[in-house]
Structures are given as structure tokens and as C-alpha cells.
Amino acid sequence: MEHTVPNRMHPLLAIAAFSLTLVSLVGAASILGLLPNSQAKGSVAPDMAAPTAQISQPVTAQAQPPQPQPQPRQVVEHRTVVHHTYAPARQASRDDDQPRVVQAPVQRAPAPQNSAVGIGLGAVVGGLLGNQVGDGRGRTLATIAGAMGGAYAGNEIAKRNQQQQ
Template structure:
């Protein structure tokens, strides 16, 4: 068995998409450098004023056409002058005042002798803060409820009773702990 290994010389060629990407990066870089160096024409063109004489405009057009025919040296970028922004409008600070009125009960006077009857004023009811969760009560209630629920039923019913005991015991433990701590506050 005579096997000959033929070595073929494959030329390593660059893929066309890679070449296109490289060319586009180079072109974008050159355009960026030209823009920063001021070699690109600006978009701010000088237009003839509206009151210009048509003969002057024609003369300027003829002069620019003859200037385009002659070779011109590279344009020199004119220095860019900082544009002065208009001053911002003055800031006006307004004071906002919120007026509140307190309702007062009108005193009741007796027409005979000017006796003033006492007015019962209700004390404002203080809003109680919502009860905070008491983790000790929740934990203790959940453990006790889980142990009690574990003794009920059998099989899947025993598991459900245990879960129900844990949830119910946690809620009950939280409520009991809130009642115990309420007078201390």
C-alpha cells in the first residue's frame, strides 16, 4: 500500500467580509481625523444677502466658477470663534404658602343673660401605627401549631394539617405577642 501524502499549498486568503470591515474602519478613521483637523468643508455656507443686486450675484458666481477651474492650494481652516450664548432668563423664586383653617365651634350664647354654654370639643384620635411583626411570637406560634397539626390525620392529610398548623400558629403567635406588648408601649 503506497500512500503518498500530497501537500497542497493553500494560499491564506482574507475573507471578503473581514476586508470590507477593515476598509470601513480605515475610512471612518480618516473621516474622523479630517473632521477634527478641519479639512472637511463646514455645513455653514455663506449665502448672498436677500438685498443683493442680481448683477453682483452673477459676478460672484462667475468669479467662483473661474476660481474652481484654477488649481487651489489646500484650504486653511479658519479659526472657530466661540459663539456667545444668550443669557438665560432670570430665575424667579415663588414662595408657596399653604393656608389651613381650623374649624372652631361657634360658642352658643343664651339670649337672656349672655351665658355661654360649654362646647364639647372632641379630642383628635391618634392614628395607631400598624402592628409590627413580632418574630418571636410568629416563630413560637408556628412551632407549636406545627407540632399540634402533626398529630392530626395521616398520610397527605397529616402533611396538610402540619402546614396549616404552622401558618395558623404563626398568625396566632403574632397576634398574642402584639396584645402582650401593647400596654408596654
């Protein structure tokens, strides 16, 4: 009697591999600044320096001097100051009888760059979705096509996020 080993991977192992990959990609995207950050102001933790309640003490014959209360913390905001400098005006001469047209330089936004994280994440998701289609050689082709399409879509999404910032 022969014992055959199944060719399939255990589903829990596949789920663990997928979740590890997903967490790694989200961490990489966070480090690269591709995920939005919270712009909340203020502190989440309560201020520990402020007294919460007065504790009543028994009255004694000696009067104790009142203890000074700690000052509450003040929030300090830093603002950036921009100083503009302008070119000095030219002195008009006799040759300048006709008005001149001066065009301001056109400032164009930099072209968005390809994103390795967007390409990688899109390729993984597209490959996983393509692997669910077909059987045999068709599944292999669908996986490859899904990975390429996902890489393209992930790159385009990353470019749009760069343009918005």
C-alpha cells in the first residue's frame, strides 16, 4: 500500500503567505509615503500634569502654604515665512518708445515617475486574479496576462497619486 502525497498546498499556508505579502507591501508603501497620513491636530493622550480632583485632607493645627498649580502646556505653531525678491525696474530710455511684451515663465508640474511599489503591488494582485481563471496552459497565460495588466494599472494609479500631491 502506497502513501501518496497530495500536490496541493494547505489553505492556511496560502492565507498566511498572502497576508504576509500584503502587510509587507502596505508597510513599504507607507515608508515610501504613498499612503495618506492623518492631519489631525491635538493630543490623543490626556494631559497627565493637570490635576483631576482635589483630595480632601484633614484639618491640622498648622497651616500649609498652597502649592502652585502647574501651568497648562501651550501649543506652539511654526509657520514658514516666504520672502519674495523682485528684479529692479529698468530706467526708461529714448529707445524704449514702444511697449514690450514680457511673458512670465511657464511653470509645469514635473512629470510623474514610474512607481516600483505600484507596479509590484499591481502585478501581485493581477497575477492572483489571473490565476483563478482557466486550467492548464490557459491558467498560466491568464496569470501572466493578469500580472502584466495589474502592473500597468498599479503604475497608473501610483502616477495619479503623485499628481494629486
